[in-house]
Amino acid sequence: MDYNFSEIEKRWQSYWSEQKTFAADENSQKEKFYVLDMFPYPSGAGLHVGHPLGYIASDIVSRYKRHLGYNVLHPMGYDSFGLPAEQYAIQTGQHPRITTENNIATYRRQLDLIGFSYDWDREVKTSDPEYYKWTQWIFLQLFNSWYDKDADKARSIEELISIFDKEGSSKLNAHTDSEISFTAAEWQEMDEKEQADILMDYRLAYLSDSFVNWCPALGTVLANDEIKDGKSERGGHPVERKKMKQWSMRITAYAERLLQGLDKIDFSDALKEIQRNWIGKSEGASIRFKVADREDEIEVFTTRPDTIFGASFMVLAPEHPLVDEISSKEQSKKVKAYQKYAASRSERERMSEVKTVSGEFTGAYAIHPFTNEAIPIWIGDYVLAGYGTGAVMAVPSGDQRDWGFAKKFGLEIPPVIEGQDVSEGADDRKDGKIVNSDFLNGLSVQDAIKKSISVVEEKGIGKGKINYRLRDAVFSRQRYWGEPIPIYFKDGMAKAIPENELPLRLPEIDEYKPTETGEPPLARARDWSFEGNPIETSTMPGWAGSSWYLFRYMDLERKNGFASEESLKYWENVDLYFGGAEHATGHLLYSRFWTKFLFDSGYLSTDEPFKKLINQGMILASDGQKMSKRYGNVVNPDDIVAQYGADTLRLFEMFLGPLEQSKPWDTDSIEGVHRFLRKFWRLYHNDQNELELSDEAADKKELRSLHKCIKKVSEDIESFSFNTAVSAFMICVNELQDLKCNKRSILEPLCILLSPFAPHISEELSSKMGHEGSISKLPYPKFNEAHLKQDEVKYPVSFNGKMRFMLELPADMPKDQVEETVLSHENAQKWLEGKAPKKVIVVPGKIVNIVV
RNA sequence: GCGGAUGUGGUGAAAUUGGUAGACACGCUAGAUUUAGGAUCUAGUGCUUCACGGCGUGUGGGUUCGAGUCCCUCCAUCCGCACCA
Numbered sequence A: 001m002d003y004n005f006s007e008i009e010k011r012w013q014s015y016w017s018e019q020k021t022f023a024a025d026e027n028s029q030k031e032k033f034y035v036l037d038m039f040p041y042p043s044g045a046g047l048h049v050g051h052p053l054g055y056i057a058s059d060i061v062s063r064y065k066r067h068l069g070y071n072v073l074h075p076m077g078y079d080s081f082g083l084p085a086e087q088y089a090i091q092t093g094q095h096p097r098i099t100t101e102n103n104i105a106t107y108r109r110q111l112d113l114i115g116f117s118y119d120w121d122r123e124v125k126t127s128d129p130e131y132y133k134w135t136q137w138i139f140l141q142l143f144n145s146w147y148d149k150d151a152d153k154a155r156s157i158e159e160l161i162s163i164f165d166k167e168g169s170s171k172l173n174a175h176t177d178s179e180i181s182f183t184a185a186e187w188q189e190m191d192e193k194e195q196a197d198i199l200m201d202y203r204l205a206y207l208s209d210s211f212v213n214w215c216p217a218l219g220t221v222l223a224n225d226e227i228k229d230g231k232s233e234r235g236g237h238p239v240e241r242k243k244m245k246q247w248s249m250r251i252t253a254y255a256e257r258l259l260q261g262l263d264k265i266d267f268s269d270a271l272k273e274i275q276r277n278w279i280g281k282s283e284g285a286s287i288r289f290k291v292a293d294r295e296d297e298i299e300v301f302t303t304r305p306d307t308i309f310g311a312s313f314m315v316l317a318p319e320h321p322l323v324d325e326i327s328s329k330e331q332s333k334k335v336k337a338y339q340k341y342a343a344s345r346s347e348r349e350r351m352s353e354v355k356t357v358s359g360e361f362t363g364a365y366a367i368h369p370f371t372n373e374a375i376p377i378w379i380g381d382y383v384l385a386g387y388g389t390g391a392v393m394a395v396p397s398g399d400q401r402d403w404g405f406a407k408k409f410g411l412e413i414p415p416v417i418e419g420q421d422v423s424e425g426a427d428d429r430k431d432g433k434i435v436n437s438d439f440l441n442g443l444s445v446q447d448a449i450k451k452s453i454s455v456v457e458e459k460g461i462g463k464g465k466i467n468y469r470l471r472d473a474v475f476s477r478q479r480y481w482g483e484p485i486p487i488y489f490k491d492g493m494a495k496a497i498p499e500n501e502l503p504l505r506l507p508e509i510d511e512y513k514p515t516e517t518g519e520p521p522l523a524r525a526r527d528w529s530f531e532g533n534p535i536e537t538s539t540m541p542g543w544a545g546s547s548w549y550l551f552r553y554m555d556l557e558r559k560n561g562f563a564s565e566e567s568l569k570y571w572e573n574v575d576l577y578f579g580g581a582e583h584a585t586g587h588l589l590y591s592r593f594w595t596k597f598l599f600d601s602g603y604l605s606t607d608e609p610f611k612k613l614i615n616q617g618m619i620l621a622s623d624g625q626k627m628s629k630r631y632g633n634v635v636n637p638d639d640i641v642a643q644y645g646a647d648t649l650r651l652f653e654m655f656l657g658p659l660e661q662s663k664p665w666d667t668d669s670i671e672g673v674h675r676f677l678r679k680f681w682r683l684y685h686n687d688q689n690e691l692e693l694s695d696e697a698a699d700k701k702e703l704r705s706l707h708k709c710i711k712k713v714s715e716d717i718e719s720f721s722f723n724t725a726v727s728a729f730m731i732c733v734n735e736l737q738d739l740k741c742n743k744r745s746i747l748e749p750l751c752i753l754l755s756p757f758a759p760h761i762s763e764e765l766s767s768k769m770g771h772e773g774s775i776s777k778l779p780y781p782k783f784n785e786a787h788l789k790q791d792e793v794k795y796p797v798s799f800n801g802k803m804r805f806m807l808e809l810p811a812d813m814p815k816d817q818v819e820e821t822v823l824s825h826e827n828a829q830k831w832l833e834g835k836a837p838k839k840v841i842v843v844p845g846k847i848v849n850i851v852v
Numbered sequence B: 001g002c003g004g005a006u007g008u009g010g011u012g013a014a015a016u017u018g019g020u021a022g023a024c025a026c027g028c029u030a031g032a033u034u035u036a037g038g039a040u041c042u043a044g045u046g047c048u049u050c051a052c053g054g055c056g057u058g059u060g061g062g063u064u065c066g067a068g069u070c071c072c073u074c075c076a077u078c079c080g081c082a083c084c085a
Helices: A005-019 A051-068 A082-090 A096-113 A131-143 A155-168 A184-191 A192-200 A251-264 A269-279 A305-310 A329-344 A347-352 A400-409 A445-459 A543-547 A565-571 A587-600 A635-643 A645-654 A667-685 A700-720 A722-738 A744-754 A759-767 A817-826 A827-831
Strands: A033-038 A071-073 A145-148 A153-156 A204-215 A220-222 A240-249 A281-292 A297-302 A315-316 A358-366 A374-378 A392-394 A463-466 A485-492 A493-496 A576-579 A613-615 A792-799 A802-810 A838-841 A846-852
Touching: A005 A096, A005 A358, A005 A635, A005 A759, A033 A051, A033 A153, A033 A565, A051 A576, A051 A645, A051 A700, A082 A096, A082 A613, A131 A204, A131 A543, A131 A587, A145 A155, A153 A155, A153 A587, A153 A802, A155 A184, A155 A192, A155 A374, A192 A204, A192 A493, A220 A240, A220 A297, A240 A329, A240 A400, A251 A269, A251 A281, A251 A463, A251 A587, A281 A305, A281 A445, A297 A315, A297 A392, A305 A792, A329 A358, A329 A374, A329 A587, A347 A635, A392 A400, A463 A635, A543 A587, A635 A645, A635 A667, A645 A667, A645 A722, A645 A759, A667 A744, A667 A759, A700 A722, A700 A744, A722 A744, A744 A759, A792 A817, A792 A827, A802 A817, A802 A827, A817 A827, A817 A846, A827 A846
Parallel strands: A033 A071, A033 A576, A315 A374, A576 A613, A792 A846
Antiparallel strands: A145 A153, A204 A220, A204 A240, A281 A297, A281 A358, A281 A463, A315 A392, A358 A374, A485 A493, A792 A802, A838 A846
């Protein structure tokens, strides 16, 4: 065989590994460039050809940037805690660590086969105690912090305690669940437990009794982003709402900054929209309505306070705490029955029966704060307990859901905006003047919103408010294979395990199931205690370790902190991040959150982890389905590499189509790129497969071909359009083959140009051409515009916009002369049919269009 | 329902600011070489027509000398969110 890829690839892969060719410099004067792939979970199935797609793209950019003289950081690691290894352990008894190590070995072998330029000395594994020591450490920093809304940043709990000591809670503007206010004296009188309970409501990592998504099949709670259509994302098991004491992350404190931050990072619009949607900001007002003949008040949130005069009734969520208290005797039976009905409906049912209107009258009335009229209070399950205050002022003229409810139960629908037509449905127009609304009459919607809020505030019954849909993230998992939460309990209080005791290592246990009493697996450990006190038995979720791994890579030494100060300062954050869009509301939000927190705490110089994100598409199987063991349609990269070589695989994956698009794998067409590489090889060799290059000067056509390629390929890498870059190489090689070009001055730069895409063959040819060391150290070819200049231009000549014939003319021929030449041409005469042209458009160098 | 994305040959797909639609490949057809197969090379390949030509970028309209590209309308597919007040 002429082009012996297997021998070549083996040789260069071991050379790179021995020479540490791709190690990032520690102390470099060069400009840095950090290219990162989302690290994989090492599953037992190994890699299929879809996985390396993004890795290949990022590897091309990394190698390209090195040629351009950047100090490139391009690491890889493993998100190695997680459910599958643990499920396997439950079934077989094999320790998840063993399973994970085996899987990692497979991944590493497969990755190495493809020839990536990773700096493997910086590898991370989230399940490594030396790594999760710092995951636990960050958890403790969160545990020991609260959010100061005035400073708009996280501060330490120590500072909060000293504020409480000096002035109590009165002046504080903190992000908290606590509704208790107290003076400094009251604070000082509290016992330790009372103080601890209050502080817990401020901590950014906190323990609370709350409704969580419990998945009985997995035996653990799940975060919102781990649930798809009411079922667990992993395994598709049913999920139920359950009240449990759980650790959570106060990500809601960062809602506004997570939203604002999107404007300064380069993610796709689609992904930014998903995050905006998930954060779910809405502006409006919270207003309190008095309940008639009672002390109670009902607080509602509305985005349309301007329509308050259209509020003809109120609706509470069936779970609203006031429902039981305010229901009248006559109605209480019906109310109870409705509550029971609402509770019995699963999330799934509720979701699928969105259109069904149901509800019940409580028998109680609220007092409209401006008209003083009594308006009936209803309950209905279209009002969600978890959003806003769990209660709404129903404005049926402007809100379709309220309208439907009013129609069904025969409630009033008073219009409040000029020209509103409410006969067929709600009319939520925002143009027109407000009517029937006392002091708001005649105002525009925008002005009425402002005015109504200020009047509400004057009256002291409410205030302008911004609401977010984002919920705090549940952080406990009742599982074994995750980071232990470094907290122990003493006298009913959660205490941090001291930092110098970290890592808190996962204990060995005999079985990986929950205990008979339903406690998490860690409760099986023989001595799971700290100084005689029990340690928390739940572990951290998968996203903990992946929320900060980008920083660990920065530090080669790993002696000081989660990463050394100098390395954090030099590498800053990721310039280019490659990964799937499925992490939009999970990993990509959480790591932004942790980065902002670490920034607030003074460890980072930036509060965004990723400057730019590229979402690669999925590679589907040739039958158009997802590649999966289940369908038996998986293509293994090992097989492709064995048959065609890694360089072919790399080129082919890029050639398949635009990186960000999903596209099916088509093994047949891989021949095309393989053929291209063999043609490329033959350019450098004679018929006896000996390297044979000419030192003659290159002619115009050869230079033109090369420089066209340099320009196109560079532009395409910059714009992540790798598929067209590959075709540019094909065009260039086809042209050089036609020209029978074997000139060194053309083929040397071409080889460097190709090396980011097909590094093995390029290394081999470069070394055969006499270059010492790796081709990756050679500078990138310089593009010279002059070589693209043509003396002649082939003008397409159109009549009425339709191309009729081509005409070759000197490139510098002036406009009027082009017109003249074209018109006098015999072909033009034929199309003119003797008539005079109405108009002739000449775009120099581009086109001639004749209007007849 | 809301938001985002995508619609181009038999297939994967190209097409800078509006300027030759289908580059580059796969596949297919014919030929050369070969004992044969594979490999390689040459020519052809959007549809239609004997041909001149006509028609063609999801649909319908518009702007323009000229539209895959810009504007409006509708349709389809995929993704995300989904009673969010």
